[in-house]
Amino acid sequence: MVTHHLPRKKRNNRWKNFWFFFLLLIIFACIGWKIFWPEDPVFIEETTIVITKGDTLAKTYQSLPSNQQLALKLYAKSHELPIIQEGTYLFSGTYTPEAFFAHIAKGPERSYLKYRILEGRSIYDIDADLAARGYIQEGEYINYVTNPDKIAELSTRYDFFDATLTSLEGFLYPDTYHLDDWDNLVRQLVSIQLNTFKDRVRAPYANDFYTQGSAHGLSVYQLVTLASIVEKEEKNADNKPLVASVFFNRRDRNMSFGADITLCYYFQKPYAECTASVISKHIKDTNNPYNTRQVAGFPPTPIGNPSVETIKAVLFPRQTSYLFYLHGKDGQIYPATTNAEHEANKQYL
Secondary structure, eight states: OOOOOOOHHHHHHHHHHHHHHHHHHHHHHHHHHHHHSOOOOEEEEEEEEEEOTTOOHHHHTTTSOHHHHHHHHHHHHTSOOOOOOSEEEEEEEEOOHHHHHHHHHTOOSSOEEEEEOOTTOOHHHHHHHHHHTTSSOTTHHHHHHTOHHHHHHHHTTOTTSOTTOSOOTTSSOOSEEEEETTSOHHHHHHHHHHHHHIIIIIHHHHHHHHHHHHHHTOOHHHHHHHHHHHHHHOOOTTTHHHHHHHHHHHHHTTOOOOOGGGGGGGGTOOGGGOOHHHHHHHTTOSSOTTOTTTSOSOOSSOSSOOOHHHHHHHHSOOOOOOOEEEEOTTSOEEEESSHHHHHHHGGGO
């Protein structure tokens, strides 16, 4: 009887192939385990979920990371779920899917209040309004969003600003919020505002911030600052991309922005106090870094909190050669390329 032996090289190749496919099997098994048996969802401190009338359970966790959503969806398929009640739910710590839904089943801790922040409102507007309604002590909101330690702490949780900021102005998204009156209202409101900015602005337009910033040599912070100026200058959504183009054109030509409304931010007062007489009195002040008629470049910070529509206008401005614009008595906007054209347009004032 003759015994045939495989050449040593072929035997080695066969073992190499075996270990290669065995390694692939392990890798695919690990991937499958992560997909079909994901880890329990982990909620960072102060994660807030707001449930409003008509919301489904699925909608309650749409803002969570995908692995957490998947864990909750898998659990929901095989378990009876609770009836949801509208309100604000605050999560802190680690939750299994069962514990998550058990927390929802308990309902909101207490009643909630509905609070609306209008587009373009500054931290001084918000603070004054909250105090006037009796929700906070005057200065409480301002102190929180300008606290260096708090900004540094929050910067570790959000990638759209860093610890060097002197204020969270510009990132405190304006919207209607449901707040629990049992919890620290300022902390709760700021957390929800930053989360809303992340979900509505930063996440969907991250690449556009990069491309526009690269094209114009601007940072995310400068783009948001410019959007805050456009928000105060123009209320008509159709005109905002045109106004944004004017500021880009002036900036590219090393011209001052020339937006009178910006100077009022220096006084750290609500914009209701920024009357025409106040602007006229301080329009020639060269020591006010927010006076964009006298001081070239960007103001030190945003001057309010812009909406996503205004931020989109800055990210996707109209392509124009305009360097000026004004609003006529008829409500129309009159742009101009030259100063002579701008002076001619003043007949509509």
